[in-house]
Amino acid sequence: MPELPEVETVVRSLQPIVTGCRIQDFTCLWPRTLDDFSTTDFINHIKAQTIRAIHRRGKYILLDLDSGHILVHLRMTGKLIFSAVLPSQNPHIRAWFTLEGEQYLYFEDTRKFGRITFRSSLGELDSKLGPEPLSDKFTPELLADILAGTSRQIKPLLLDQSVIAGLGNIYCDEVLWHAAINPRAPGAGISVRKVAVLHSAIVTILTEAIEFQGTTIRDFGFQGERTGNYSSRLQVFGRTGQPCPRCNTAIVKLTVAQRGTHICPHCQKM
Ligand SMILES: [Zn+2]
Incomplete structure (x- = not known):
């Protein structure tokens, strides 16, 4: 199961490629991937927004948009991958973001425990998580x-x-x-x-x-x-x-x- 170093690695690998990308659409093949949204509601929140930054809090991957944040939790087997082509032969792809310029950010998850959601602010997440062990606060x-x-x-x-x-x-x-x-x-x-x-x-x-x-x-x-x-x-x-x-x-x-x-x-x- 990905822990802090693995999630940080995913974030750092995506940082140079997804920052600045504009989200055109979102497709969800396994509805439970979206934690507490219908696909339509989720799309309404994120469509036409630009990914301004990607970072980590605990084991969450956070994509900061113009307004609000996409939260991704990989749980057991989730992978968030950027690609110019959608691997059509991969049966474990649960969802994908279509980005401007025919590019994709897809979510592959063999065990289906991974979750994606949206929050307008990060206050709730911040309050339920303890301090970051690599922050100055952790003494x-x-x-x-x-x-x-x-x-x-x-x-x-x-x-x-x-x-x-x-x-x-x-x-x-x-x-x-x-x-x-x-x-x-x-x-x-x-x-x-x-x-x-x-x-x-x-x-x-x-x-x-x-x-x-x-x-x-x-x-x-x-x-x-x-x-x-x-x-x-x-x-x-x-x-x-x-x-x-x-x-x-x-x-x-x-x-x-x-x-x-x-x-x-x-x-x-x-
Ligand atoms: Zn020993």
Whole structure:
């Protein structure tokens, strides 16, 4: 599932090509792709508008129009791709924007969980998402404040988009391994020193994963049929049974917060 680095990679790949493009029309083959609009209503909001900017908030791709914003959530397998031709043989295309000059921005989504919607302002989205971990606002002190007040386990806390925006299963496992924190540790039980290490791990790993254009385990891809290169840098995720890069103990897979969770049982003791 695309997390912050993968969504950022999609945004950066589209930035130079869709910025300034004018939307002529929109076609939807799988109606549930449009979260809370009929196709007609959605078209009325976006038609003849120019895409002024494309950026990211949490795991959302945001297309700023002259008036209002298109929100795209890739969920499990969504891909947003710009093309001069619509690949007619691709059965997984759920919707597409027709842009001026016979160009397309299409939404391919094998599992059909991805969603597209429209908002006149971003206030509602902003209020339901926690801080951006790569923004100046996300300081070690802020993370310490978030954790100090709660007995919730650290992994579900980091996965909660209203607490911090953008982390998902892969990067949660990676940052917790780096900080040597057990995913079931209660937020308030984590020492000040470890909170500082966790903060630095979140910033460093997300930044590095963006440089490597994200992680492709199975489905993630972006513009030009490219895939992420961070997979080879993963230390614990998907490495069950392999030696911990720090202490050589075999990595084990647990279930925490209903999610497959990879830890080193030696480095990440409770
Ligand atoms: Zn270890």
